Amino acid sequence: MPRQPRSTRPARPPLAARGAPHRVVCLAFPQVMSLDVTGPLQVFATANDLRRSHGLAPRYQLELAGPEAGVVATSAGIGLVATRAWRDVKGGARCTLLVPGGDGIDAALQGGELLAQLRRLAPRAGRVGSVCSGALALGQAGLLDGVLATTHWSRAEQLRQCAPRASVETDRLHTFDAAHPVRSRRFTSAGVTAGIDLALALVEADCGRPLALAVARQLVMFMRRPGGQAQFSPLLAPGPVHAPRLARLLEWIPGQIGAPLTVDRLAEQACLPPRTLARAFRQELGTTPGRYVEQVRLEAASALLGQRQASVATVARLCGFGHPDTLRRSFQRHLAISPRAFSERFGDG
Structure with a gap:
């Protein structure tokens, strides 16, 4: 008899796709940002809905906890x-x-109870994360030591101070x-909507990329943004109130992107010494010049590619990248996609 071909062992499904549901517990506090709570939780809820529509059991059990049981004002x-x-709240693998963010995070940290509960729960939980300024709670609780961390760009310096052993990056x-x-x-x-991108990444790790993409489509998201993408549009940069020393420079830069824009050139335009300029960018925008x-340049290039009226x-x-390879590297680093693929996927027509 001819030998039967050896069966190929199927790939094991992601861990959270097997066994008991995975609990997602959001630790809310008074004056929390409502979208920091509901945005990520809705991603997990939609993943459950899509699984049910295919006859599968839900993968997530969602819980909202507060200082006390009852209504938490946002x-x-x-x-x-x-x-x-x-x-x-009980932990578990x-x-x-x-931990969401919002205007109330500072008062919540001063009270001490949130930090105490985080320190109690973190060793018992499989994963611990934050949305927006909720990172300050993780930092003060000592949970970000040796960890790559980010937060809303306006809170970056505060996070660096409360978590000096963390590697804080705001361009993600x-x-x-x-x-x-x-x-x-x-x-x-x-900040805010980045919590939705985070939740989608968690769903992908737990249940696979197809379900994460299906959730994004169900929520009518433009694209599932990678974690390394920049936080905000430079063409919608903070105005004079948030960046008083840089306001005129930020208005000038978009019209000059085709020209060389060295730190010395920017400093000359801003009438600031280069070191002072770099410090102002870090303090007011959370990034470097x-x-x-x-x-x-990346945003301008994205707009031109979206119109499909110019080659790469x-x-x-x-847009000042000079060589196409430089543009490609920037797209891959920040958007995880090539310029040509971006044009084909998101271009007009």
């Missing part, structure tokens, strides 16, 4: 109902703790890496 003026108090949306979920057991995300200029080489020249 900064939007609406209330969210916490089903339990922080002290009653199949548990993800999320979140720090969770779906390719290395075990190494990413402590993670943070930038060079990275900021690259983001302006022409866009690279017009």
Whole structure:
């Protein structure tokens, strides 16, 4: 008899796709940002809905905890109902703790109870993460030592001060890496909607990329942004109130992207010494002059490629990248996609 071909062993599904549901516990506090809570939780809820539509059991059990059980007031003026108090939350390997941000985070940290509960729960939880200024809680609790971290750009300096042993980067949306979920057991995300991108990355790690993309489509998201993408549009840069020393320079840069924009040239335009300019960028925008200029050029290049009226080489020249390879490297680094693929996927027509 001919030998039967050896069967190929099927790939094992992601860990969270097997066994009991994975608990996602959000630790809310008074004056929390409502979208920091509801945005990520809705991603997990939609993943459950899509699984149910295919006859599968939900993968996530969602919980909202507050200082006490009951209504937690948000900064939007609406209330969210916490089903339990922080002290009653239990950890576990199949548990993800999320700390949202918002105007109330400073008062919550001064009270001390949130930090105490984080220190109690973190060793018992499979994953611990934050949205926006919630990273300050993780930092003060000592949970970001030796960890890559980010937060809303306006809170970057505060995070560096409260978590001096963390590697704080503001040119990214979140720090969770779906390719290395075990190494990413402590993670943070930038402001507001970046929490949605973070939640999608968690769903991808837990349940696979197809489900994460299906959730993004269901929520009508423009694209599932990678964690390393920059936080904000340079062409919508903070105005004079938030960046008083840089306001005129930020208005001038977009019209000069085709020209060489060295730090010395920027400093001359801003009437500041180069070191003072660099310090102002870090304090007021959470980035460096060079990275900021690259983001302006990248956004201009994205707009031109989206119109499909110029080649990659022409866009690279017009936007100050010079060579097409430089443009490609910038796209891959910040958007995880090539300029040509970007044009084909997101271009008009």
